[in-house]
Each structure stands twice: as C-alpha cells, then as structure tokens.
Amino acid sequence: MAEKLNKNKIEEYENFIEKKLKRDLAEIEEILEKKYENYSHWADLKSLIQGLKLQQNEEKEYDIAVDMGCSVFAHGRIEEENVVFVNIGCECYLPMDYNEASKYADIRIKVIEREMEHYRKLAVQVKMNIKLFLLAIEELNTNFNN
Numbered sequence: 001m002a003e004k005l006n007k008n009k010i011e012e013y014e015n016f017i018e019k020k021l022k023r024d025l026a027e028i029e030e031i032l033e034k035k036y037e038n039y040s041h042w043a044d045l046k047s048l049i050q051g052l053k054l055q056q057n058e059e060k061e062y063d064i065a066v067d068m069g070c071s072v073f074a075h076g077r078i079e080e081e082n083v084v085f086v087n088i089g090c091e092c093y094l095p096m097d098y099n100e101a102s103k104y105a106d107i108r109i110k111v112i113e114r115e116m117e118h119y120r121k122l123a124v125q126v127k128m129n130i131k132l133f134l135l136a137i138e139e140l141n142t143n144f145n146n
Contacts, residue, residue: 006140039116046102049102049105086104088104
C-alpha cells in the first residue's frame with residue numbers, strides 16, 4: 001500500500017512539473033524575450049537620437065528610406081532637424097525634440113528593465129520549484145527502493 005502511495009505521489013509530482021511548472025517557465029521566457037525586443041527598440045531609438053544630436057549642426061537635410069513592408073522602401077528627405085516622431089503606444093506618434101525623445105526613451109528603458117527584472121525573478125522561483133519537486137521525487141524514490 002505504501003509503495004502504491006509513493007508511486008502515485010511520484011507520478012503526481014512529475015505531472016505537475018511537466019504540465020504546470022515547465023509550461024509556466026516557457027511562458028515567462030517568452031514574455032522575457034518580448035521584453036528584450038522592446039528594450040532593444042528603445043535602446044536603438046536612444047542611440048539614433050544621440051547620433052542625430054551630433055549631426056544637428058552639420059547638415060540641414062537628411063535623406064531617408066522608410067521600409068513600407070515586404071522590403072519596399074519609400075525615399076524621402078527630412079528638412080526639419082529638431083523633431084522626431086515617437087510611437088508612444090497604440091500606433092500614436094508624438095512629435096518631440098531630441099531632448100524630450102531621449103528622456104522619454106530613458107523612461108521607457110527603465111520601466112522595461114524593471115519588468116525584465118520581475119520576470120527574471122519569477123523564472124528563478126519557478127526553477128527553484130522544479131528543483132524542489134525533483135528533490136522530493138528523488139527522496140520518494142530512495143524511500144521506495146529501501
């Protein structure tokens with residue numbers, strides 16, 4: 001009877017690890033990957049703005065090529081050098097000068113860093129739970145074999 005209880009408990013723990021904990025870990029890692037992408041976009045914007053600030057006194061006009069999708073580019077010229085349009089969410093673009101855009105990018109980067117830290121901590125907790133259950137399974141196996 002005790003052997004059957006141990007077998008059932010081991011099976012229950014293994015199922016919990018596979019069906020719940022590993023799935024939770026995969027979801028957290030997927031969210032983290034999206035956060036890293038978002039972080040990368042804001043860091044790119046920040047470096048672009050810094051580059052534009054450096055070139056601000058050198059040139060008055062910029063030639064650009066905007067990807068319209070499917071590798072189709074629209075060529076254009078930017079004549080106003082002090083304004084950049086920043087996507088603030090929901091595909092809503094707000095005109096900002098370089099300093100405003102840089103500050104806004106800094107704020108978004110800090111928020112994303114806090115979110116990533118939160119999800120990293122969650123991932124560590126799930127990994128600790130997996131290890132805890134694996135240790136419990138190992139303990140049940142040693143008791144079962146003795």
